[in-house]
Amino acid sequence: MADARFFHRAGPFPLGDIATVVGAEPLLPADEAVSIHDIAALESAGPDDISVFTDVRYLDALAPSRAGAIIITRKLAHHAAASSRLIYVDDPRRAYAQVGRLFYPPQALQPGVHPTASVHPSASIGLGAQVDAGAIIGRDVDIGERCHIGANVVVGDGVLIGDDCRIGANSCISHALIGHRVEIETCVTVGSQGFGFVPGPMSLERMLQLGRVVIEEGVKIGANCAIDRGATDDTVIGAGSVLDNLVHIAHNVRLGRHCVICAQVGIAGSTVVGDGVMMGGQTGVADHLTIGARAQIAAKSGVMRDVEPGAVVGGFPAVAIKSWHRQTIGIARLSKKVE
Secondary structure, three states, X not given: OOOOOOOOOOOOEEHHHHHHHHOOOOXXXXXXXXXXXXXXXXXXXXXXXXXXXXXXXXXHHHOOOOOOEEEEOOOOHHHOOOOOOEEXXXXXXXXXXXXXXXXXXXXXXXXXXXXXXXXXXXXXXXXXXXXXXXXXXXXXXXXXXXXXXXXXXXXXXXXXXXXXXXEOOOOEEOXXXXXXXXXXXXXXXXXXXXXXXXXXXXXXXXXXXXXXXXXXXXXXXXXXXXXXXXXXXXXXXXXXXXXXXXXXXXXXXXXXXXXXXXXXXXXXXXXXXXXXXXXXOOOEEOOOOEEOOOOEEOOOOEEOOOEOOOOEEEOOOOEEHHHHHHHHHHHHHHHHHHO
């Protein structure tokens, strides 16, 4: 059960209403009015809770579960006890996420500007927006309706932020155009100078970084990410993409729509990433590459050349995933011979 000090729970809800929210198959009439009070893992769920079963690897937790209802597929249903109250859906994980949002909706905004925030007279703050303590809103900033600007956030001159956005505490946003429904966690830097230097006889000369960062609608950015502004063109984060914590996007990178970028990934300057690409944690991508749409890159990979659309690659340097597996097996066998 979630700690009530940190999370506000809604409900209870009739099981019939929950089934409607997730698009489940029709329930037995006797189950429609069953009251569900919370979500919980199979191991800890009680008769008033709803849980989920997604994989046979968790069979040990399914059999003894006391959950009042279990979200499951028809294919997996035969593993459940005959007495279990089952909610049939095509995608249990997605349905469970929807139920989670039903019980734990976003905290309601408290519209207004905190007395300790600094807002430039030329800035525009939309209806229903909340600006927390210590925030600094610069000249000609335009913040949309129902936005939440966290404590000590700095929004630089001229930044545009769409409706229903959330900027986490201690983040710094500059040189940026941000679409609707963007979520940025704490301590994120958007719009800082890119890493561009020209070696001289005695020193390094910094290259001007005159581009912007364009973050399209529905993007989610994890804590402590850094997204550099473009040198001449824009750095772009495509609609619906998700960045985990500690991701670095360098200048002029163009990230496609609905990409998933895991923690500690670094993408070097001017690389173009297609729609739907997935990158595992600690992947490094060299500059001026093209990563094709729907490509998948295994964790800790070093991508040194272009990746074809739909390809699955891994290793350092990254190669086709089957080749990487063969290389790994070959090295293991060779090491045994050496021993």
